[in-house]
Amino acid sequence: MTETLQARLAEALAPIANPRTGASLYQTQQVRDIAATREGKVRVTLLLEAQDDPTLARQVRQALERVEGVTEVRVDVKDAAQGGFSSAPSGRAGRALPIAEQPAAAPKAPAAPTPVAYPNLGRIIAVSSGKGGVGKSTVCTNLAIALAKAGYRVGIMDADIYGPNIPRMMGVDEAPPVKDEKIQPLEAHGVKVISLGFLIERDQPAIWRGPIVMKIITQFLRDVAWGELDLLLVDMPPGTGDAQLSLVQATSVAGAVIVTTPQEVAVGDALRGAMMFRRVGVPVLGIVENMSYFESPETGKPMAIFGSGGGERLAKELQVPLLGQIPLYPPVLEGADSGAPIVASQPQSHAAQKLTAVSGAITQQLGLRPGAR
Ligand SMILES: Nc1ncnc2c1ncn2[C@@H]1O[C@H](COP(=O)(O)OP(=O)(O)O)[C@@H](O)[C@H]1O
Ligand SMILES: [Mg+2]
Known part of the structure; x- marks a missing residue:
């Protein structure tokens, strides 16, 4: 799809408002998966809730058919509730946030081009992994604390729908307050924290799929009172x-x-995960190899137990730096379980020092100066 056709499609969709919410179908991602072939065949998905006006599908189709260069339009209507969207967050009233029902601000002009910039959030860094259990959240929390200690204003957005355990690791497992229609992030160890974990019960399986993920990520970026962040x-x-x-x-x-x-x-x-970011134009800053070796709390001696060299191979393959090798060190786990990550609880340990060094390598790559705001 050429950028200009995509822009024209967005422009055509933006003014179509959902009469139920008053919000633009395009801006709220109720129209999504907009795909077009070179020949001008356009296909979009329209997510409809039971209460929505079904003639919206026709409006969407007609608007797209009028766009210059479009030869054929197909609108796939899907049930928005299917992904658990309308029922999942309201499991318990005290924990539910006003996210699901809150309409997006109605656009005045054609939709702002996506992606949207949030200058107050500073640099947005995705901490990712190929599989679960490798220590992604551990690395994320410790990096955040190390960055905060270095004087940066830091936030963590926990977007792991399958294992939103940042709140527990940071020791802030409670519903965040809402003030002036903004969700107030919780704060721990000098870091602002918002999490999907605040929205779902711990034992409730996260069955939400695409539609709600997009919605929540957008609203976490936009509707949380982050203030000014560096990272x-x-x-x-x-x-x-x-x-x-x-x-x-x-x-x-x-x-x-x-x-x-x-x-x-x-x-x-991890390689597949990294390539995905590359494909969409997000630079891979580097690799963190976690549980690189076992460090005995008694003797401090290193022991390779999970094989070795993986992080280095991956870094070489991607031609990015290996930012650090973090030992498997039992107090890291204890720190995570007790809400005091190792960088906060044992800053002198090797594990904490290595994590801190990783945070330094990241800010250096981003061209941020230590303590600079
Ligand atoms: N370097 C480490 N040393 C000891 N335990 C660790 C280390 N890194 C992670 N863990 C523990 O391993 C488990 C999985 O880590 P976690 O960060 O939750 O992984 P992920 O977010 O990738 O699923 C957690 O219990 C965590 O405390
Ligand atoms: Mg995790």
Whole structure:
């Protein structure tokens, strides 16, 4: 799809408002998956809730048919509730946030071009991994704390729908307050935190799919009172799914940090994850190899137990720096479980020092000066 055709399609869709919410179908992503062939065949998905006006599908089709260069239009109507969108967040009233029902601000002009810039959020960094359990959230929380200690204003957005455990790791597992229609992030260890974990029950399976992920990511970027940040770290779900795409479609991502373990299987998955960011124009800042070796708290001696060299191979393959090798060190786990990540609880440990060094390498790559605001 040429950029100009895409722009014309967006322009045609933007003025169509959902009469139920008053918001633009395009801006709220109710119209999505906009694809067009070179020959002008256009296909879009329209998500409709049960209460929505079904004639919206016709409006969308007619608007697209009028666009110059369009030869054929197909509108796939999907049930928005199918992804658990309307029922999932309201499990318990006390925890539910006013996210799902809040209409987006009605656009005055044709839709702003996506992705939207959020200058107050500073550099947005995706922390990603090929598979779960490699220590992505551990790395994310510790990097954030190290950056805050270095004087940066830092936020964490926990977008891991499958394992939103940032709140527990940071020790702030409570519903964030809402003030003036903005969600107030919680704060711990000098870092502002918002999480999908605040929206869902711990034992409730996260069955939300594409539509809600995009919506929540956009609203976390836009409707959270972040204030002014230098860096926003986003803890992504493992893999190359909806959340990764949603984030890069929603805003401009300064870079991705890929976390892996030394094992071959973790490296293969991580490579695919890294390539996905590359394809959408997000630079991979580097690799963090976690659980690189076992460091005994008693003797301090290093022992390779998960194989070795994975991070280095991956870094070489991608021609990006290996930002650090973090030991498997039991207090890292204890710190995560007790809400005091190792950089906060044992800053002198090797693990904490290595994580801090990674944070320094990242700011250096981004051209940020230590403590500079
Ligand atoms: N370097 C480490 N040393 C010891 N335990 C670790 C280390 N990194 C992560 N862990 C533990 O491993 C588990 C998985 O880490 P986590 O950060 O939740 O992974 P992910 O976010 O990739 O799923 C957690 O219990 C965490 O405390
Ligand atoms: Mg995690």
